[in-house]
Amino acid sequence: MIVGTSSSAGKSLLVTALCRIFARRGLRVAPFKAQNMSNNAAVCPDGSEIGRAQATQAAAAGILPGAEMNPILLKPEADARSQVIVMGRPSATLSAAAYYKRKQELWPVVTAALDHLRKEYDLVIIEGAGSPVELNLQAHDIVNLPVALYASAPMLLVGDIDRGGIFAQLLGTTWLLQPAERALLKGYVVNKFRGDPALFKDGFSLLEEKGGVPVVGMLPYLHNSGIPEEDAVALDQPDAQPIPGHQIDIAVIRLPHIANFDDFDSLAAENGVRLRYVTAASAFAHPQAVIIPGTKSTISDLLWLRESGLAALINHAAQKGAAVVGICGGYQMLGRQINDPLHVESFLEAIEGLGLLPHTTEFRGAKQTHRIHAALSGSAGWLQGLHENCLSGYEIHMGQTNSASPWLTIQRRGENPVNVPDGGISPDGRIWGCYIHGLFENENLRRAWLASLGWRNPTPGELLSPRQAYERLANHVEQALDMDLLEKIIGVDF
Numbered sequence: 143m144i145v146g147t148s149s150s151a152g153k154s155l156l157v158t159a160l161c162r163i164f165a166r167r168g169l170r171v172a173p174f175k176a177q178n179m180s181n182n183a184a185v186c187p188d189g190s191e192i193g194r195a196q197a198t199q200a201a202a203a204g205i206l207p208g209a210e211m212n213p214i215l216l217k218p219e220a221d222a223r224s225q226v227i228v229m230g231r232p233s234a235t236l237s238a239a240a241y242y243k244r245k246q247e248l249w250p251v252v253t254a255a256l257d258h259l260r261k262e263y264d265l266v267i268i269e270g271a272g273s274p275v276e277l278n279l280q281a282h283d284i285v286n287l288p289v290a291l292y293a294s295a296p297m298l299l300v301g302d303i304d305r306g307g308i309f310a311q312l313l314g315t316t317w318l319l320q321p322a323e324r325a326l327l328k329g330y331v332v333n334k335f336r337g338d339p340a341l342f343k344d345g346f347s348l349l350e351e352k353g354g355v356p357v358v359g360m361l362p363y364l365h366n367s368g369i370p371e372e373d374a375v376a377l378d379q380p381d382a383q384p385i386p387g388h389q390i391d392i393a394v395i396r397l398p399h400i401a402n403f404d405d406f407d408s409l410a411a412e413n414g415v416r417l418r419y420v421t422a423a424s425a426f427a428h429p430q431a432v433i434i435p436g437t438k439s440t441i442s443d444l445l446w447l448r449e450s451g452l453a454a455l456i457n458h459a460a461q462k463g464a465a466v467v468g469i470c471g472g473y474q475m476l477g478r479q480i481n482d483p484l485h486v487e488s489f490l491e492a493i494e495g496l497g498l499l500p501h502t503t504e505f506r507g508a509k510q511t512h513r514i515h516a517a518l519s520g521s522a523g524w525l526q527g528l529h530e531n532c533l534s535g536y537e538i539h540m541g542q543t544n545s546a547s548p549w550l551t552i553q554r555r556g557e558n559p560v561n562v563p564d565g566g567i568s569p570d571g572r573i574w575g576c577y578i579h580g581l582f583e584n585e586n587l588r589r590a591w592l593a594s595l596g597w598r599n600p601t602p603g604e605l606l607s608p609r610q611a612y613e614r615l616a617n618h619v620e621q622a623l624d625m626d627l628l629e630k631i632i633g634v635d636f
Contacts, residue, residue, distance in 0.1 A: 143295040143326075145270035145286060147311035151302040152333035152361070154195040157269045158369055159619035161203035162612045164265055169634065172263040173199035176252040177214040177271060177285040179224070181401035181438045182370070185536040189511045190230020191215060194370055194404060195269070202612040213255040214248055214284075216241070218399065219439050229255070232509055245282045252284050253292060260293070265634065268295055275318035287323050296328040296631050298358060304334035309348065316353045328631040329358035331623070336363045358631070359623035366411070368611030370404035390597045392417045393429035395452060395472075397443040401436040402538070405469055408582045411606070412589075414597055423451035430595045431465040432456050434472030436579065440541070441488040444475050444495070453496060460498055465595060466573045470539050473575030476566070477501040477543065486540055498573045499566040501545040512537045512554045516564065516578060520549025523571010524594035528587060535580035543577070550576055 144160075146153040157173055165171045173196050184197030184207060192212035200207040209230030216224040222238045228251060236244065259266045274286035290297055301311040312330050319327060330349055335342065339360060346357045394406055396419040403419075410417040420426055434456070437443045447453040460466045468476040477495040479502045482488055486505040495503075516533045518525060537552070548563035565576030571594065582588045589599065606614070 143268040143270060143290045143293070143297045145274045145290070145297055145299055147273055147299065147301045147315050148305075149272045151300045151311075152331075153269050153300055154199070155364075155367065155369060155615065156298075156300055156331065156333070156361075156619065157267050158195075158199045158202045158612070159615045160267050161199045162616035163620050163625075164267075164634070165203045166616065169264040170205075170262075171203040171265045171267065172205060172259045173203065173211050173269065174256055174259055174266050175212050175269040175271065175285070176256070176289050177216065177248075178212050179216040179218065179271070181217050181399060181436075182404060183215065183217065183227075183402065183538055185511045185513050185538060186230060187513060188230070189513075191227050191511050191538060192230060194402070198370055199267075199269075201608060202616075210255040210258045213251050217401075217438050220399075220442070225438070242282050245284050249284050249288075252289065256289070256293060265632065266293075268293065273315065274323075275315050277318070287319075290326050291322060295326065296633075297326045298329050298331055298631070299327060300331045300333050302334050303332050303342075303360075304336065304363060308332060308345070309352075312349060313353050316355075327355055329356050329627070331358055332360040334363045335360050356624075356627060358628055359619075361619060361622045364615070364618055367615055368407075368411070368606045368608070369615060370407060390415050390431070390592060390595050391427070391429045392431045392433060393420045393426060394418070394433045394435055395447070395456075396421045397435060397437045397471075398446055399438040399443055401438050401471070402469075402579045403435055405435060405579055405582060406433065408585075408588055409592075412592065412597075412599070414599065415592065420452070421450075423455055426452065426455045426459075429459065429464060431467065432459055434466070434468045434475055434575075436470035436472060436538075438471075439487060440471040440474050441480060441482060441490060441493055443471065444480070444493060447475070447496075457496060457498065460573060463572070465591075466498055468575030469581065470537075470577050470579060473566070473577060474503040474541050474543060476573065476575050477503055479503070480541070481505070499545075499547070499568065499575065501543050501566045503541040503543045505541045507540075509540050510537050510577075512552075514578065515553045515555070516550045517553065518549065519551045519563065520547065520565075520567055522547070522549065522567045522569055522574075524590055525549060525567070525571060527593070528590040533578070533581065533584045533587060535578040535583070537577050538579065539577050549574065550578070552578070 144153045161171050178193035182194035183191050184194045186207045190209040196212040197207040215227035218224045225235050226233045270286045301308050476499045481492045481504040513536045518531050545566040547566050549567045550564045552562040552564045554560050567574035
């Protein structure tokens with residue numbers, strides 16, 4: 143089990159790396175996280191929904207994702223309310239207080255999922271959440287130390303030295319563990335180190351002396367890992383500074399309940415593209431393109447968009463010729479109206495959209511979660527130069543949209559295959575949207591759209607593929623860890 147001193151200490155990335163390392167050594171490896179809180183979700187082959195991080199870790203291990211890898215997923219809809227996904231399917235929408243009362247009922251779901259994976263795989267790598275020693279939360283914990291104790295899993299504790307206070311992080315966490323918990327702690331990992339490792343040589347000795355466990359390794363800071371972020375905490379980092387020279391400026395609206403923002407990682411990775419997340423009208427500036435992303439609360443975020451002044455700026459930018467794109471909830475916002483007669487999302491019966499496309503959306507009770515392929519069925523604007531006619535991605539949405547100008551046909555496969563028209567686009571192709579997440583991972587579509595904005599690829603060639611990113615990450619971690627010690631801790635035999 144990998145536990146951390148805090149959120150964003152590097153647990154998810156380390157689990158991803160270890161999944162890859164041990165899979166390429168011949169073990170059948172699976173990831174596991176009992177409970178995840180994130181609106182960055184992924185769809186499994188059977189349509190079940192799990193955290194994006196666990197799906198990424200499964201891909202790194204070379205296996206298909208399944209609901210057992212993340213049996214409980216909390217998708218925040220408000221500051222103190224979340225949709226609760228149990229074994230990949232929506233179970234309820236609960237306040238934080240109501241969920242805490244129910245958590246112990248979910249413990250058998252957690253243990254059954256973990257037991258299933260342990261039977262099916264040689265090695266299960268468990269990820270904790272936040273810190274394992276949040277003392278006020280421990281009585282209801284079903285994701286950290288109770289899981290380690292249930293599985294008798296040796297633990298590595300990861301600390302983020304880039305934040306400062308690494309000794310307080312690691313030693314303080316250690317000293318707050320109960321004796322049975324502390325017996326499972328087998329090593330420290332110092333993460334995100336910048337500079338000369340020799341300068342921290344004494345740090346190893348001090349940690350080992352005071353903590354009573356060895357330092358398994360120190361991971362240098364890895365820039366541009368190519369691995370999707372687990373949740374929106376990553377967006378709190380400062381925006382990248384503009385790079386001199388020709389560049390396309392893309393503003394992604396950071397909605398309060400933004401979901402699946404890894405949709406735009408491949409855009410950000412292109413040379414000559416500056417992608418920035420905008421939270422205030424004062425930071426909007428004059429982008430060539432605006433993207434309204436997916437959201438867990440479309441109506442609430444649309445109201446925020448108006449209150450913040452960003453809605454008016456988006457409409458003004460569209461009038462001045464900027465491209466405007468909506469993905470999933472953002473696509474719903476682009477239309478004339480959103481209806482919610484069943485109050486799926488709010489107490490409002492209906493709300494006006496941005497009016498940039500002529501469609502209307504209605505929320506219904508059934509949630510659509512599908513891994514899909516799609517074919518082009520439109521040719522407006524930049525679509526004329528798009529030669530790739532088969533696209534891949536996935537759907538996660540509640541609403542159904544009545545579009546007058548669909549430009550895609552979604553092919554949902556499985557037991558009951560069906561073709562569904564999707565998307566809307568303006569006649570000149572500048573304003574468009576659809577329900578497909580992962581759309582920009584299709585290179586031909588991504589680069590055709592960027593070219594329509596004036597982008598010219600300064601360094602022709604392929605971006606880092608997911609497989610290459612996993613290999614790069616695994617190599618980075620394997621070189622930095624004492625693998626002989628780690629193998630002894632895990633108890634694997636090659």
